[in-house]
Amino acid sequence: MEKLSEEQMLQNRDALATHYQEILGLLGEDVNREGLIKTPMRVAKAMQYLTKGYHEDPAAVLRSAMFEEEDYKQMVIVKDIDFFSLCEHHMLPFFGKAHVAYIPKKYITGLSKIPRVVDIFARRLQIQERLTMQIKDCIQQTLDPLGVMVVIEAQHMCMQMRGVEKQNSLTTTSDFTGFFQQAKTREEFMNLIKNNR
Ligand SMILES: Nc1nc2c(ncn2[C@@H]2O[C@H](COP(=O)(O)OP(=O)(O)OP(=O)(O)O)[C@@H](O)[C@H]2O)c(=O)[nH]1
C-alpha cells in the first residue's frame, strides 16, 4: 500500500472516529458521557498507529543503511526484539519477541534496521506465520545473504482473554533460507538465542 498524504490520513481518521462512535453505541455505551467524548478520535488515532506499517516500506529501510562487507561471513544475530501486532481474525493484540539471524554474502545492514523491519510488518493485521515469513523474505530479497532465519515467540490475547482462555501458552514459529537449511546452523542460532535469558 502506498504512503498516505497527511490530508488523507486526517480524513481517514475522521471517518474512523465516526464509525467508532457508532460502535460504542452498539456496544451499549452512552456515547455522550464525559469520559467517552474524545474516545472515538483516540481509538481512531491508536488504530492508525497500530496499522501504520501498511504505509511504510521495509525494504527501503534496510537499503537506507546497507553496506558492502566482503570479509565477515559469520552469523549476525539480533535477538529479543519486542513487537506488538494485531491478529487479523479478532483484531486483538499478539505480542512477544522476534529473533533474527542472517549470514552476510556481500552486504550487511545497520543493526537497528532489523527491529525496524520487524515493526513495519508487525504494525499490520497479521498472523504469526505470515509475520515470520515476511520478515525472512524481506531480508533475503534485499540483502541477498547466504541465509536468514527468523524465530518468533508470541502470546495471543485472542487465546487468553477469550476463546480457549489459555493464559500461559506461547506460540513459536520459525522460517529460514539458505545456510539455515543445515540443522547444525539452525542449532547454533537456537542455542545463541536461548542463552542469557
Ligand atoms: N495460525 C494462526 N492462527 C491464529 C493466529 N492468531 C489467531 N489465530 C487463530 O485463528 C483461529 C480462528 O478460528 P475461528 O474458529 O474462525 O475463530 P473463533 O471462533 O474466534 O475461534 P476460537 O478462538 O477458537 O474461539 C483461532 O483458532 C485463533 O486461535 C495466528 O497468528 N496464527
Ligand SMILES: [Zn+2]
Ligand atoms: Zn485472534
